[in-house]
Amino acid sequence: NSSTAHKPRGSFILFEGGDRCGKTTQSENLVKHLSSKGVDVALWKFPDRQTAIGQMINAYLQGKTETDDAAVHLLFSANRWEKRESMLAALSAGQTLVVDRYAYSGAAFTAAKGIPGLDLEWCKAPDKGLPAPDATIYLSMMPEAAAKRGGYGSERYEKEEMQRSVAQRFQDLRDATWHTLDAARSIEAVGSDVTRIAEAAIEACQEGKPLEH
Ligand code: T5A
Numbered sequence: 001n002s003s004t005a006h007k008p009r010g011s012f013i014l015f016e017g018g019d020r021c022g023k024t025t026q027s028e029n030l031v032k033h034l035s036s037k038g039v040d041v042a043l044w045k046f047p048d049r050q051t052a053i054g055q056m057i058n059a060y061l062q063g064k065t066e067t068d069d070a071a072v073h074l075l076f077s078a079n080r081w082e083k084r085e086s087m088l089a090a091l092s093a094g095q096t097l098v099v100d101r102y103a104y105s106g107a108a109f110t111a112a113k114g115i116p117g118l119d120l121e122w123c124k125a126p127d128k129g130l131p132a133p134d135a136t137i138y139l140s141m142m143p144e145a146a147a148k149r150g151g152y153g154s155e156r157y158e159k160e161e162m163q164r165s166v167a168q169r170f171q172d173l174r175d176a177t178w179h180t181l182d183a184a185r186s187i188e189a190v191g192s193d194v195t196r197i198a199e200a201a202i203e204a205c206q207e208g209k210p211l212e213h
């Protein structure tokens with residue numbers, strides 16, 4: 001390879017799962033691990049509560065505002081679209097992105113509400129065309145067990161019944177990028193599986209795997 005060879009793109013590694021399954025813990029540990037190995041990596045999180053749209057989502061999740069279910073679904077999607085260009089720029093500059101929730105959460109949580117008209121296909125539609133993950137790490141856990149991790153907080157969807165419905169919707173969303181891990185194990189045991197999946201995804205990108213949309 002000459003010095004003019006194109007730098008391989010970064011990998012898009014996504015964590016999904018129900019509330020309290022350990023996404024934040026695992027995504028932060030993965031970023032630390034990859035950084036220590038010299039990988040150019042950044043941690044992203046959705047919803048991104050910093051943007052104007054994200055602040056509307058935050059108020060809704062905290063129960064400070066009531067928003068129509070379809071409208072709030074579109075806000076969650078818009079919050080991903082508004083980050084699309086910077087996401088593509090980072091990936092093509094060779095940066096690996098570890099992402100804490102994305103479009104699968106968007107579809108699973110709204111569809112879980114069981115509102116007539118807002119079925120899974122309707123819920124998936126607004127995210128069509130967004131960059132797709134290279135690997136989706138689904139942290140699988142019984143909602144009852146997740147609730148015992150310090151209990152759910154006070155945000156809108158942190159209730160066992162809702163979480164059971166979300167888990168079912170996630171099963172309907174599984175695709176070729178999907179890796180299901182038993183998240184009820186120790187942080188270290190889950191972490192070693194996460195590292196293996198992430199390193200394989202990064203290697204595939206270095207070998208020229210194209211980014212899907
Ligand atoms: N949402 C999101 C939508 O409705 N539509 C969308 O489009 C999107 C993107 C906010 C909400 O928004 C919804 C989904 C959510 O309801 P959020 O801000 O990401 O989403 O909030 P949560 O994901 O719910 O964050 P949590 O903090 O609840 O869960 P995490 O990140 O999964 O869990 P984590 O790592 O913080 O761990 C929870 C606790 O368990 C411990 C940790 O130390 C921590 O105390 N823990 C473990 N304990 C024992 N063993 C292990 N293996 C452990 N791993 C972690």
Ligand code: NA
Pocket residue numbers: 023024100
């Ligand atoms: Na979290």
